[in-house]
Amino acid sequence: MPRTALSSHGDLVPSAVLALLGQRGALSRADIARILDVSPATITQVTKEFLAKGIIEEQASVPSAGGRPARLIGLAQDAGGAIGVKVAAQHVEIVTVAIDGEITSAAHHPYDATADNAIEELCTLLKTQLSQFTGKLLGIGIGIAGNVNSQESGIVNAPTLGWKEAKLGPTLRNTFGVPVLVENDVNALAVAERLYGTGQRYNSFLTVTIGRGIGCGMIVDGALHRGAAGGAGEIGHLPTAIDGPLCDCGAYGCLEALVGQKAFEQQARQAGIITPEQNITDLLDQASRGNTTAQDIYKKAGYTLGRAIAGVVHTIDPEIVVLLGEGIDAWEHWQPGFERGFRSGQWATRTNLPYVVEPWDDDKWALGAAALVLAAPFDSRNTSGGQGKLVRERLNTGATLAGVTP
Ligand SMILES: [Zn+2]
Numbered sequence: 001m002p003r004t005a006l007s008s009h010g011d012l013v014p015s016a017v018l019a020l021l022g023q024r025g026a027l028s029r030a031d032i033a034r035i036l037d038v039s040p041a042t043i044t045q046v047t048k049e050f051l052a053k054g055i056i057e058e059q060a061s062v063p064s065a066g067g068r069p070a071r072l073i074g075l076a077q078d079a080g081g082a083i084g085v086k087v088a089a090q091h092v093e094i095v096t097v098a099i100d101g102e103i104t105s106a107a108h109h110p111y112d113a114t115a116d117n118a119i120e121e122l123c124t125l126l127k128t129q130l131s132q133f134t135g136k137l138l139g140i141g142i143g144i145a146g147n148v149n150s151q152e153s154g155i156v157n158a159p160t161l162g163w164k165e166a167k168l169g170p171t172l173r174n175t176f177g178v179p180v181l182v183e184n185d186v187n188a189l190a191v192a193e194r195l196y197g198t199g200q201r202y203n204s205f206l207t208v209t210i211g212r213g214i215g216c217g218m219i220v221d222g223a224l225h226r227g228a229a230g231g232a233g234e235i236g237h238l239p240t241a242i243d244g245p246l247c248d249c250g251a252y253g254c255l256e257a258l259v260g261q262k263a264f265e266q267q268a269r270q271a272g273i274i275t276p277e278q279n280i281t282d283l284l285d286q287a288s289r290g291n292t293t294a295q296d297i298y299k300k301a302g303y304t305l306g307r308a309i310a311g312v313v314h315t316i317d318p319e320i321v322v323l324l325g326e327g328i329d330a331w332e333h334w335q336p337g338f339e340r341g342f343r344s345g346q347w348a349t350r351t352n353l354p355y356v357v358e359p360w361d362d363d364k365w366a367l368g369a370a371a372l373v374l375a376a377p378f379d380s381r382n383t384s385g386g387q388g389k390l391v392r393e394r395l396n397t398g399a400t401l402a403g404v405t406p
Contacts, residue, residue: 013038014046015195015375018055018075022100026059026074047073053396055079055099075100080136080395083129084370085122086185086362087144089113089161092122094129095363097370101196105132106363113161119168123175130176139179139376139391140172143188143369145213148230151372152385154182160213160248169387179390181372184230188368190217191224193322195371198356202319206312208235209325210334212261214305218316223381225316236260238308255308259301261327267297280327287333295333302337309338310345313353321355328360 016036021027027035033043050056057076061069079099086093092111096104109125112118126140146158154169172180183191190207193199199207199219207217214236218225225232236256237249244253245263257263261280268274268283271293275282286294309321323331335357343351376388377395384391 013042014050014377016200017043017046017050018099018374019101019195019200021056021073021075022098022102026072028062028070028072030070032073055395078135080138081133082138082370082373083126083133083140084366084368084373085126085140085142086365086369087111087113087122087142087161088365089145092125093362093366094125095366095370096129096133097367097374099138099374101192101367101371101374103363103367106366108362113158113163118161118163119166119171122168123172126172126176136394137178138394139181139373139387140176141188141369141372142168142172142180142182143185143365143372144168144182145185145215147234148182148184148187150226150230150385151181151183151383152387154180156182173387179373179376179387179394181376181384181387181391183369183372184215184217184233185365185368186215186217186233187224187226187230188217188372189324189364190219190368191375192364192368192371193217194219194222194224195375196367198320198322198358204316204318206309206316206318206321208309208321208323210259210305210323210328211326213256214260214308215325216312218318220316220318224383226383235308235312238311240304240308255304259305264297264301268294271297284330284333287330298330298333299337302334302339303341304337305334306338306341306343307345309355310342313346313350318353321353322358323355324358324360324364326360326362328357331357 033040059072084095092109095106149155156166156168169182209215216233216235237254240255241253245257247254247257376384376391
């Protein structure tokens with residue numbers, strides 16, 4: 001049975017309350033306490049604070065089991081929202097997200113992250129988005145495939161994009177004058193899973209992404225584990241094979257160099273089942289048509305990934321592993337090998353550790369980025385630093401802080 005004690009990581013209870021009200025609509029306090037498995041006293045306290053700040057409002061009364069009518073509470077329409085941005089090598093995804101995590105608009109822009117003026121170009125794209133934002137903007141969240149020193153300062157090192165000590169956070173803050181939180185994209189995704197996804201029900205879990213690379217966001221004891229400088233969870237670079245192939249990071253035999261997209265394509269070309277012009281889509285097509293050589297490439301990769309994740313499980317001791325990402329549409333071919341590698345790498349006492357595979361939607365990256373902002377008001381561990389404090393101030397201040405027009 002998963003532990004569902006949200007009360008043991010109180011910092012995220014308020015976010016969970018907002019997310020629940022967003023997903024289910026207005027509810028009574030008793031229902032909220034029951035669904036989130038939190039004490040009624042905690043919910044009374046949280047809702048009292050939200051009511052005082054105008055974030056939620058009391059609505060109609062309904063009969064309750066005890067005879068006394070129960071007041072329903074729902075989200076206030078104008079409580080605030082966030083903009084979430086996923087920066088990828090060749091495109092930028094920008095979403096507008098309401099306080100309950102609902103995506104209210106999404107836009108996809110072609111983008112060259114390797115260009116010299118990449119950050120200026122990002123500012124231009126964001127200006128358009130901000131000019132269309134209505135209501136109270138709590139902040140901008142950015143998710144990027146790279147290392148981010150802290151959410152607050154937002155200095156990015158992303159070798160695959162050619163970004164070295166890039167001042168993404170400072171530039172955006174100076175340009176727009178709103179709180180900006182920057183985070184590794186998989187870490188941001190883990191925060192969104194925590195607030196809105198499978199992770200709502202777990203204290204400690206791994207969010208593993210498969211695709212061009214392999215990523216991992218780790219929620220430990222209810223909070224994102226970033227490590228000393230934001231580098232925790234880079235499991236794509238676990239040293240995996242002795243004398244293995246060269247990885248993009250410069251090391252040999254990394255997990256990603258064995259089971260990342262490039263590795264799949266190389267192996268498929270060597271096996272003669274795709275041409276030099278074809279790519280992983282064609283490999284997947286072959287596997288789905290029953291080509292056993294193509295299927296074996298996936299099985300082997302699944303086994304290698306399963307072993308590696310088993311190692312991370314030994315390190316972190318999560319309650320569940322969540323698998324998703326752009327490459328998840330091929331999961332049926334990964335699965336047989338993964339199951340074998342994952343189970344054989346576990347202790348006998350943990351062989352039933354569950355994993356779930358979630359359908360993928362590209363908006364999830366940008367939702368993750370927005371979740372950084374929406375989690376900040378309740379961030380008791382100060383992961384979001386001074387920028388999170390500014391988000392809190394915006395949420396706590398009435399309607400005077402409307403969306404900015406740059
Ligand atoms: Zn590597």
